[in-house]
Amino acid sequence: MAEKVTSLQVAERAGVSQSAVSRVFTPGASVSSKTADKVRKAASELGYRPNVLARAMVKGKSRIIGLVVAYLENFFYPETLEKLSNALQEQGYHVLVFMTKQTAQNIDDVMEEILDYQVDGIVMASVAMSSDIASRCQQAGVPIVLFNRSQDIDGITSVTSDNYAGGRKIAQFLVEGEHERIAYIAGWDGASTQRDREAGFRAALQEMGREIFAREEGNFQTETARAAARKMFSAAAEARPDAVFVANDHMAFAVMDVLRHELGLRVPEDVSVVGYDDVPPSSWPSYNLTTMRQRANAMVEETVDALMSHIQSPEEARPRRVAIDGPLVVRGSARVPNEQKKA
Amino acid sequence: MAEKVTSLQVAERAGVSQSAVSRVFTPGASVSSKTADKVRKAASELGYRPNVLARAMVKGKSRIIGLVVAYLENFFYPETLEKLSNALQEQGYHVLVFMTKQTAQNIDDVMEEILDYQVDGIVMASVAMSSDIASRCQQAGVPIVLFNRSQDIDGITSVTSDNYAGGRKIAQFLVEGEHERIAYIAGWDGASTQRDREAGFRAALQEMGREIFAREEGNFQTETARAAARKMFSAAAEARPDAVFVANDHMAFAVMDVLRHELGLRVPEDVSVVGYDDVPPSSWPSYNLTTMRQRANAMVEETVDALMSHIQSPEEARPRRVAIDGPLVVRGSARVPNEQKKA
DNA sequence: TTGAAAGCGCTAACAT
DNA sequence: ATGTTAGCGCTTTCAA
Numbered sequence: 001m002a003e004k005v006t007s008l009q010v011a012e013r014a015g016v017s018q019s020a021v022s023r024v025f026t027p028g029a030s031v032s033s034k035t036a037d038k039v040r041k042a043a044s045e046l047g048y049r050p051n052v053l054a055r056a057m058v059k060g061k062s063r064i065i066g067l068v069v070a071y072l073e074n075f076f077y078p079e080t081l082e083k084l085s086n087a088l089q090e091q092g093y094h095v096l097v098f099m100t101k102q103t104a105q106n107i108d109d110v111m112e113e114i115l116d117y118q119v120d121g122i123v124m125a126s127v128a129m130s131s132d133i134a135s136r137c138q139q140a141g142v143p144i145v146l147f148n149r150s151q152d153i154d155g156i157t158s159v160t161s162d163n164y165a166g167g168r169k170i171a172q173f174l175v176e177g178e179h180e181r182i183a184y185i186a187g188w189d190g191a192s193t194q195r196d197r198e199a200g201f202r203a204a205l206q207e208m209g210r211e212i213f214a215r216e217e218g219n220f221q222t223e224t225a226r227a228a229a230r231k232m233f234s235a236a237a238e239a240r241p242d243a244v245f246v247a248n249d250h251m252a253f254a255v256m257d258v259l260r261h262e263l264g265l266r267v268p269e270d271v272s273v274v275g276y277d278d279v280p281p282s283s284w285p286s287y288n289l290t291t292m293r294q295r296a297n298a299m300v301e302e303t304v305d306a307l308m309s310h311i312q313s314p315e316e317a318r319p320r321r322v323a324i325d326g327p328l329v330v331r332g333s334a335r336v337p338n339e340q341k342k343a
Numbered sequence: 344m345a346e347k348v349t350s351l352q353v354a355e356r357a358g359v360s361q362s363a364v365s366r367v368f369t370p371g372a373s374v375s376s377k378t379a380d381k382v383r384k385a386a387s388e389l390g391y392r393p394n395v396l397a398r399a400m401v402k403g404k405s406r407i408i409g410l411v412v413a414y415l416e417n418f419f420y421p422e423t424l425e426k427l428s429n430a431l432q433e434q435g436y437h438v439l440v441f442m443t444k445q446t447a448q449n450i451d452d453v454m455e456e457i458l459d460y461q462v463d464g465i466v467m468a469s470v471a472m473s474s475d476i477a478s479r480c481q482q483a484g485v486p487i488v489l490f491n492r493s494q495d496i497d498g499i500t501s502v503t504s505d506n507y508a509g510g511r512k513i514a515q516f517l518v519e520g521e522h523e524r525i526a527y528i529a530g531w532d533g534a535s536t537q538r539d540r541e542a543g544f545r546a547a548l549q550e551m552g553r554e555i556f557a558r559e560e561g562n563f564q565t566e567t568a569r570a571a572a573r574k575m576f577s578a579a580a581e582a583r584p585d586a587v588f589v590a591n592d593h594m595a596f597a598v599m600d601v602l603r604h605e606l607g608l609r610v611p612e613d614v615s616v617v618g619y620d621d622v623p624p625s626s627w628p629s630y631n632l633t634t635m636r637q638r639a640n641a642m643v644e645e646t647v648d649a650l651m652s653h654i655q656s657p658e659e660a661r662p663r664r665v666a667i668d669g670p671l672v673v674r675g676s677a678r679v680p681n682e683q684k685k686a
Numbered sequence: 687t688t689g690a691a692a693g694c695g696c697t698a699a700c701a702t
Numbered sequence: 703a704t705g706t707t708a709g710c711g712c713t714t715t716c717a718a
Contacts, residue, residue, distance in 0.1 A: 004403075004483070004695090006694095006695055006696085007695070007696065008695080008696095016704080016705085017704065017705045017706075018695090018696085018705090019696095019697080019698085019704075019705065019706080019707095020703090020704060020705075021696095022695095022696065022697060022698090023697090023703090023704085026697075026698095029697095030703060030704090031703070031704085032703055032704085035703075035704080047479070047482075049455060049458065049459050050459065050695085050696075051459070051461060051694090051695050051696065052459040052460050052461070053396050053399050053400055053405060053460065053461050053694095053695080053696090054400055054694075054695035054696040054697090054710090055695085055696055055697070056396050056696095056710095057396055057397055057400060057694095057695080057696070057697095057710045057711070057712090058695085058696055058697045058698080058709075058710045059696090059697070059698095059710085060347075060710075062396060064439070071425065072421035072422070072424060072425045073421075073422075073425075073623070075418065075421075077421070078415035078416070078418070078420070078421040078424075079415070079416075081415060081421075081424075081440070082414065082415045082416075082442060085440050085441075085442045086442050089441070089442060094439050094440065094441065094456075094460070095439070095440045096407070096437050096438070096439050096440075097424070097428050097437065097438045097439075097440060098428075098432070098437065099425060099428045099429050099432060112392060113437075115392065116392050116393065116394070116395040117395050117396065117437070118394060118395070118396050136390070139390075140347070253624075253627060253629075254627075256629070257627055257628040257629055260628075260629075261628040261629070262628075280416070281596075281624060284596060284597075284600055285600040285603075285604040285605075286596075286599070286600055286603075286604070286629040286630065287629065347711090349710095349711060349712085350711065350712065351711080351712095359688080359689085360688070360689045360690075361689090361690095361711090361712085362688075362689065362690080362691095362712095362713080362714080363687090363688065363689075364712095365711095365712065365713060365714085366687090366688085366713090368712095369713075369714095372713095372714095373687060373688090374687070374688085375687060375688085378687080378688080393711085393712075394710090394711055394712065396710095396711085396712090397694090397710075397711035397712040397713090398711085398712055398713075399694095399712095400694045400695070400696090400710090400711080400712070400713095401693075401694045401711085401712055401713045401714080402694085402712090402713070402714095403694075
């Protein structure tokens with residue numbers, strides 16, 4: 001049960017002062033190479049490494065980023081978490097995870113906890129936030145970025161895909177594919193992603209002189225999405241949609257399964273399905289889902305960049321609201337305009 | 344840009360000493376309710392909360408658990424991470440994430456970093472570890488638990504499903520299902536999960552006077568698994584397997600897709616497929632995969648329990664090697680013995 | 687019960 | 703270039 005090795009012990013063994021040891025481990029400090037050598041030798045003999053927490057205390061920077069996340073069940077998030085964590089690691093930061101339920105009280109509680117850890121920044125993935133809390137963080141000087149959510153709170157940075165544009169693209173694609181009865185299965189309406197996707201979808205439809213033929217709520221959940229699909233597609237052929245935009249891939253899989261395995265409908269022959277996210281299973285042959293890609297890499301890059309610039313120059317950094325455009329990935333789950341081929 | 348509120352400021356406002364403030368926020372310390380009230384009032388007016396890092400320094404306990412993880416692409420891990428984080432949060436701990444590549448050097452580096460954060464414990468998910476590093480942590484008094492991996496290092500705690508027993512069950516199930524040519528698609532052989540699953544599978548087969556008809560390497564990766572499936576099933580009907588155990592679900596999906604969509608084979612009529620893990624897509628109707636369930640909840644519970652007992656009583660706590668049994672979840676991807684029904 | 691004081695392991699002036 | 707000193711914000715003796 002060896003004890004913790006401190007810089008003082010290293011100093012004694014190397015025959016230098018404790019601050020000399022500190023300097024050796026501080027990039028850009030002034031130490032002679034002779035001292036440095038002695039110290040490094042002593043340090044490695046003792047197995048010494050600086051205590052990050054102690055350093056954090058004196059510098060007032062923990063190099064910890066708090067990540068608040070509500071659920072990992074949508075496969076877009078694991079992907080994101082992995083990329084985010086990697087990107088942050090490269091900058092010398094690490095991610096401290098806080099799971100929370102999507103209720104105001106929970107979120108507020110969790111935010112307090114996060115702040116207790118003196119994090120240098122916070123990423124909220126798919127979690128809404130009270131403006132109270134927002135200003136509390138601003139006071140504490142801790143930058144927040146909303147990931148995959150945007151909110152109309154002043155001075156809050158958010159990074160999303162361009163959900164409005166995405167909704168528009170899908171509407172266009174479906175109309176060009178000569179669909180007659182275009183439906184929508186919505187996500188949870190508390191989410192800006194849901195609202196923006198639907199708004200873009202409807203707007204584009206309207207511009208083309210069309211409108212939504214049917215709409216059900218899927219709430220971003222498998223079971224609810226299944227129920228929505230059953231309800232929407234139980235009618236006779238002429239009375240049911242021949243195309244449906246499902247607000248995310250996670251629900252789209254559930255919808256496709258109901259269509260094919262419960263209702264005996266063919267996709268895309270009887271009904272076209274389009275999703276949103278482009279998570280891994282979307283490209284699996286069983287689903288082969290046409291979907292809007294959320295560019296996780298780009299979104300993570302923006303997030304890290306925003307965080308870093310706020311940390312490095314709190315005064316100059318301006319809040320930003322980034323909406324990243326992505327391609328519509330055309331696969332086989334939806335009929336396409338004549339000239340196109342499916343992937 | 345409000346500054347950090349310290350216990351000293353609270354003390355001044357409440358007209359008490361700084362240590363009185365500390366006591367109020369220390370469960371089980373002796374303070375009169377009069378003092379406590381004054382302090383709490385001042386604290387909430389100022390928005391004071393104790394600095395966890397400072398507390399960590401003096402107590403030598405950070406209430407941070409380091410999680411080392413190699414990839415989140417197997418859907419078993421997001422699930423695990425969510426549950427683990429929640430369970431730990433309930434105990435007042437939080438998870439600091441370290442992503443790493445599966446190479447010895449990387450892992451060692453990451454472990455050093457982790458130790459720098461003075462974590463109270465470490466969970467390694469699907470990551471192997473040198474015995475060097477193991478003893479380094481033991482020296483530092485930091486308990487480690489290997490999650491979903493076991494290693495023959497003395498004194499190391501590991502929590503897995505009972506992979507050997509799982510392999511056996513699958514062999515039995517396949518033989519009872521009257522399969523003639525039973526094949527295996529292996530995972531990465533560096534993983535104990537792969538080795539144990541295969542060992543149990545082979546042992547049971549042998550006891551029944553049978554053996555593996557064909558074997559390919561899938562390496563736990565989608566593309567490699569696809570290639571394995573193509574190679575294994577390109578032969579004529581009599582020369583190819585009529586059943587295959589794929590070492591995890593992630594690969595099993597890829598295999599099923601190749602079987603159905605590339606090779607035009609029916610599952611389970613032409614070939615039965617069984618996986619391992621029971622991740623969410625396994626129960627989706629498109630796959631409806633028969634698979635061994637890994638009981639994530641139980642595994643997480645054991646992990647947290649092991650961690651807590653080592654933290655609370657480092658002396659008494661014994662290393663444990665837990666292998667949690669799980670059920671074979673029978674769905675539609677494999678032919679079953681006559682009397683059974685599929686789910 | 688309460689305050690004063692020491693100290694957790696480190697960094698950052700300040701002097702030399 | 704290097705040592706000395708003063709904290710970072712807190713918990714925990716030790717006296718009172």
